[in-house]
Amino acid sequence: MRVRTLAAVLLTGALALTACGKEGSPTDSGAPAGLFEVAKDVKVDGSPTFEKVKARGNLVVGVKEDQPGLGYKDPTTNKYSGFDIDIARLISAKLGFDPEKIQFKTIQSAAREQALINGDVDYYVGTYTINAGRKEKVGFAGPYFVAGQDLLVKKDNTDITGKEALKGKKVCSVTGSTPAKRIRDEKLTEPGGSIEEFQGYSQCVTKLLNGEVDAVTTDDAILKGYAAAEDGKLKVVGKTFSSEPYGVGLPKEDTALRGKVNDILQASLDDGTWQKIYDGTLGKSGSSAQKPKIDRY
């Protein structure tokens, strides 16, 4: 008897919970619909990924979900938005798959190579810096954007002016990311400082707002998104100290698809689609961007 009562109470509770609920988002982050025309009769000869996708009927794309302006998933609508997301949609459309049907999958920085090697995602668009070490494990198309490592500090901070001023400071970044590795390799925080690593940048931003770390470091594009999201409590220092070419991560052996994605990106740079995507997302922060140069290797 008691079991039945309990079940009834739980069920009523669950129903009550789902019955009421606001729809939509408190902050509008809608992506421009119909920006990309879906190509027809696309062929990518010799691409195992493409064959797999064709059989499945839609793309599975790895992205980030905690980077406003680049790759952000609005929890109130479950919709993704940002520059990276639109690049992913563009590629999908030009490969002949409806961008609305993309299945986005959130993959943390540390798990990116693994997700591509495992075949969990068809391609990955999420502030993925092209470098030699990663090229041994995965393939890269692009770059579709060139960012630079920068620092995010509290608005009233005046003593951190650039990477030389990090001595003795606590700097936060994401586990397994290039910026964290650079700070460590160049020993920028030594002596006396440290680098703390978490799974996501939003966790680092929390630590920064609490005053537990002095700066968050990663690419300026990501930091700008956070500075905008925190209502002017934070600022980006503005002195980049690296060049981070963002590429589209692909399975290493699939050179056919890599060539095709490079063609798509080149075409978008030439016909102004790229600029439209930038203006609709990162460009909102007011800064302009230089077009990248596609690097076919």
Added chain:
Amino acid sequence: MSVLTNNLDLFLRLFGQTLQLFAISAVLSLVLGTFLAALRVSPVPVFRGIGTLYVTVLRNTPLTLVFVFFVFAYPLLEILRIDNYVAAVVSLSLYTAAFVCEVVRSGINTVPVGQAEASRALGLTFVQMLGNVVLPQALRSVVPPMTSTMIALLKNTTVASGFAVVQAGNIRESLSEQGENVLLGLLWVALGFVILVMPLTYAQQVFEKRWSVAR
């Protein structure tokens, strides 16, 4: 083998960190756990209630959640600023204390009431009764499960990997960054834990056997 020999200093340093984290948390959780057990066997119902509430909440909460609370949520309350290492020690200690409390309490409860009544009838003071009659008997049923709890604590220190506290659980990240074979590296880490835990398990079995005969 080369994964281990090439990175021997990394393995030793991080396993050292694990042991340090373990030692500090073990001491703190034993102290707090014993105090909680004292609350739970005290004659004051309110104290018992407080002890029970603590144990119920902490025993039914995942350790990872306790970590998330102290690393990400607690700082928002702006009470006392703690760094990640302290947060890890606090999480491990508070969590393990609930289990220590249960072990101590059930140990005391295994001593038959008649033992205490007899010593009171003989006129022993509270301290004499505790020291000469109750504790020596209780200890026998406390030590084996306490060893298990401490083994669990030692293994639980790896949870700190996700919270910027460097210990043996982070060896994978360092190896991965250097392009070493992560698979072999993790096997060595696993072996390291087996080496650390086995003597404890063995000791526990010896205690259990010896004292179950003595009873």
Added chain:
Amino acid sequence: MSMVLFDVPGPKAHARHKVMAVIGIAAVLAGVAYVAWRFIATDQFSERRLDWINYKQIQLSLVEAIGNTLSAFAAGAVLALAFGAIFAAARLSDHAWVRAPAAVIVEIFRAIPLVIMMFFFYYGLPVAGVKLSAFTAVVLSLMLYNGSVLAEIFRAGINSLPKGQSEAAYALGMRKTQVMTFVLLPQALRAMMPTIISQLVVLLKDTALGFLITFEELLRWGTRIGGDAVNFGRPIISVMIVVAAIYIGLCLLLAWLANYLEKRNRRNKKVIHVDADDIPEMAPV
């Protein structure tokens, strides 16, 4: 009532206990009040930070996250019970060549931290070309660790039965398999039920370790919603309180089940009473 450490209190002790009770309540209330004040002073329960509860999509994703946690639990529990049964049987075998390797495997998997196992399956195995999803990695790790602990529980449960039981069965001419399935297992299972359920509570809690290998379970959901600065100003405190309440609720539900089974057991006169001390206290993680 006389307890081990304390005699029945007299009038003086009664008065003293009352004073202590008041002090105890006051101390706890002061602590709670302080924390509550900090919650309010730092604006943790502002309208914006509680607004997340109202969104349908968030409620749905919460249900989904609970579903993921529970399905990892269910798969892990079933596999761990099977693993435990097989290895307990192997450890009770008459043949040393079966017994010895089973013992080694059980001891090794009990000694390796779950986190390391999950890392091994999720980050390690792909090096050798074996690809596993986060869910599979979590479930496999839960199976190996909890299965090994359960194997020990099963073995101890069967060993704790009075020897006369198996001797009588053998005397009746039963084979070893018959003795095990008809005589020993049914009795041992009843005696072990509470211990098994407590281990399942441990398994349920351990699904939260999937957080470390990006398995989309309840805790990861909590950090995601709790870290949302764009919509809700990072409501991590209120989200974590809800997540903790769900975990505690689920675990208590399981524990309640354990209690219920134990009570039903006690009413059943046919059960041979096994000294509870004979079943070793298993280390919870």
